[in-house]
Amino acid sequence: MNVYTTDKIRNVVLLGHGSCGKSTLAEAMCYLAGVTSRLGSIDDGNTVSDFDKEEQKRKISISTSTIPIEWDGCKINILDTPGFFDFVGEVEEAISVADAAIIVVSGKSGIEVGTQKAWDLCEEYNIPRMIYVSDMDIDEVSYRQVVQDLVDKFGKKIAPFNLPIREDEKLIGYVNVIQEKAFRWENKEATPMDVPEYSKEYLASYRDTLMEAVAETSEDLMERYFNGETFSENEIRSALRTNVCDGSIVPVEQGSSIFCEGVYTLLDDIVKYMPSPENRKMSGINTKTNEIFEANFDFSKPKTAFVFKTIIDPFIGKYSLVKVRSGVLKTDDVLYDPNKDEEVKIGKLYILRGNKTEEIAEVHAGDLCALQKLDINTGDSLATKATPVQYAKMNISRPFTCQRYHAQNKSDIDKIAQSLAKLQAEDPTMRVVNDAENHQSLIYGMGDMHIDVIASKLLNEYKVAIDLTKPKVAFRETIRKNADVESKYKKQTGGHGQYGHVKMRFEPLGDVTKSYEFAEEVVGGAVPKNYFPAVEKGLAESVQRGPLAAYPVVGVKATLYDGSYHPVDSSEMAFKVAARQAFKDAFMKATPVLLEPIVNLKVTVPDSFTGDVMGDLNKRRGRVTGMDPIGGGKQVISADVPQMELYGYCTQLRSMTGGAGDYEYEFARYEQCPSDVQAKEVEARAAKVAADSESDD
Structure with missing residues (x-):
């Protein structure tokens, strides 16, 4: 592949709901750009982007693929991302280095939860976007309805750039809204045709939307627009590029990826309207001077790069995918990793297309490439020793x-x-x-x-x-009442015997963050001081596995106040055993209870699902503590929920909300669990308690 300068690069991420057609669109782009000689398909498992065996088996994308193609003198780096929410980390990695996005919407399914999430990500990262409506070869798909739904959802910035033309229930061409001309697809070419009568009303409406957006880009154009003047095609395209790059217009295009119809136009418009990296700002921190380094994808500045993804293959080894943020990377450059404070020789530079690699001599600012077998991690920055620049890491979702x-x-x-x-x-x-x-x-x-x-x-x-x-829940054991016990360990064998005798009080400590507290009130030397540590050691061993259900014990205060000893037979081991027996007896007499971990759960859901979510939390023994609106028609529901009730919650929440709900939680405290839960847990752990008793004996 040729070397491309920054102004000739387009980094475009494909986003959308699962199975909306992203990988099929990427495949059509590869075919039209001459990367492949035949169209692969998801069902056949031979697409460029879904090369992993897991992806081929499940027929879904699992990881982000980079697919560089050449089109009209430019290099388009396509980042094909998964649509399933379990793999959102891959999407976050890709969008952190993308300069524009294409949100793919299935014409058949319409706007889905993944469409909204893709839009929200574009808003968060402030990147321009286009919407591509796929599946237009299906006759019952209504493009006008999809456009109307998009306008209702995302506002007046939605602007269709073309309309489909159908004859005999087949997609045969499109109307270009900017040129007000119609074209018929014949093989790979588009030949002019008359605009159908049924399209003229919508063509006029969509064109008015575009002309208003064009007029708003300058006072001169606004004045001409109000005077009824028409704009030239070059003026329209120049103004629309400004609108698209600043996000004030979101073009909508359509086609059929499996027949490569509409994809040619989409590729043309990516080059015409999407920004190159040189139009975007990027800054890091020079760790030597603590000053801000304005990289801004300037090829004339010192070399810096950012590692946005790591691929480790058991056969081909490790590849680190990087985006060059300033300067020009060349083969055998020596770079500095400020995260590890060490220099690395990068060796060869590679272009990665799916699982195929191709060497390249140099990579300019704004471009993507792969480095092989380096000790660097996702999120690391690379720079020069003279200008050690560190960039902020991308935001990656936490797993729960x-x-x-x-x-x-x-x-x-x-x-x-x-x-x-x-x-x-x-x-x-x-x-x-x-x-x-x-x-x-x-x-x-x-x-x-x-x-x-x-x-x-x-x-x-x-x-x-x-x-x-299923993971084990970290229960704890404690006592609710006081107990006073006496324990004597006496064993006579040939020679020295064993003798340890303790009298102890046990009571709730009132602090479940501590396992136990030991005190002694022995008077008159009934138990010599040198045996106190042995008694405490017996306690320390006992609290590791409680007598109730073999869980760790918390919140117990033990006081040694009396006992006796034998001048010959007493030993540390004897007093330790006596203390353990005392602990076990007292614990079971002092109303033992199980404590369960309670987490503070925060669930973010659209307003329409709050009732369902709160009802489900009640079933999980949750206590709702608050509801906070966060804008965008969403609420954050806060609740205290037993951790054991959250098993399988991810699947249930997605089922209730169609995938629109998110949640996170953190440990809050321990609380006494209900008697039925305790009884069930004690019964389930009976064998472990019995095993502990036998080992004590």
């Missing part, structure tokens, strides 16, 4: 859905850990947590499908198998 995992073969434990570390380097929305307190290993993901894909990749790519199960 988790599953417990076990190795099917114990011999694979180390290999699983290494494989998960590689998957984690690729996917920042995945977390692996070793929960030592509850003796479990957890995988956190954006949803159940996400975690299922992780398990499948471990098996198919790294040849290790894991089982996924």
Whole structure:
């Protein structure tokens, strides 16, 4: 591929709901640009972007693919993103380096939740966008209705650039709103034809919208517009580019990706109307001077780049995808990583198209490329030692859905850990947590499908198998009343025996953040001081697994006030055992209870779903503590919910809200759980309690 300067580059991300046609559109673009000689399809598993085995098996996109194509003297870097919400991290990585977006809307399905989320992301990152309505080859699809729905949803900035023409229930061409001309598709060419009568009314309406937007770009044009003058095509296109780049107009185009109809026009308009990186601002911090470095994709400034994605393949190794934010990267450049405070030699530069690589000599500011086998991570900045610039990391969603995992073969434990570390380097929305307190290993993901894909990749790519199960909840045990007990440990064998005798009081401490508090009130040397540590050690061991359900104990105060000893047979071990027995007896007499973790849950949902969500939270023993409107017709519902009731909540929330709901939570406190929950948990853990008792004996 040729080397392109900044003004000839377009970085365009494809966004939209799952299965709306993003990958099919990318495939049509590749075909028209001559990258492929035949159209691949999702069903056949041979598209450029969905090359991963998991994607081919599930027939959905799972990760973002970069697909550079050449069109009309420009390089268009297409970033094809997944539409399923479990893989939102891939979308966030792609949009952080995109300069424009195409939101794909299925004409058949219309506006969906993913359409709204794509729009919201464009607003958040302030990037210009176009809307492409796919599936126009289906006769019952109403383009006018989709446009009207878009206007109702997103306002008057929606501006159709063309209309479909149908004959005998088939899509045969389009009307260009700017030129007021109609064209028929014949093979790959568009030949002129008459504008159909049924299109003239809508053509006039859509053109009025465009002309108003054109007039608003300058006072001169506004005056001419009110005087009834017409604008030249060049004036219209120049003004519309300004409108599109500043986001005041969102063009709508249409076509059929599977027949490559309308895609040629879309590619032309990407080049004509979408901004190049040189039109966008970008700044970082010079860590040497603490001054702001205005990179602004200027090729004449010192070299800087940003790592926006990592790919680790078991066969081809590690690739770091970067966007050059200033300067010109060249083969064998030495760059500095301010995150790690070390220099790296970048070696060869690659263009990545799907899973195919191509070497390139240099990459200009604003362009994307891949670096191979470097010790750098997603979110890292690269610069020169003389100008060490650090850029802010992209915002990546936090995962809240988790599953417990076990190795099917114990011999694979180390290999699983290494494989998960590689998957984690690729996917920042995945977390692996070793929960030592509850003796479990957890995988956190954006949803159940996400975690299922992780398990499948471990098996198919790294040849290790894991089982996924429901995670254990971190219950705690405590007491509600006081107890006074006496415990004597006496054992006589040949030679020295064992003798330890304690009298102890147990009471609630009133602070469940501490396991226990130990005090002694022994008078007259009934228990020598040198055995106090042994008594406390017995307590420390006892609180690790409580007598009620073998969960850690919290909030207990123990006071040693009397006892006795034997000058020969007493030992630290004997007093430790006596203390453990005392603890067990007293605990069960002092009204033991289970405490469950309560989390503070925040659910963001459209207004229309608040009733359903609150009703579901009540079923989960949740207490709603507040509702805050946040604009855009959405509410944030705050609630205190037992953590054990949140298992499977992600799937349920998406089901209730059609995917429009989001949630997050954080640990709040421990509370006593209801008697029925306690009874069930105590019964389930009876075997563990029995095993602990046997080990004590």
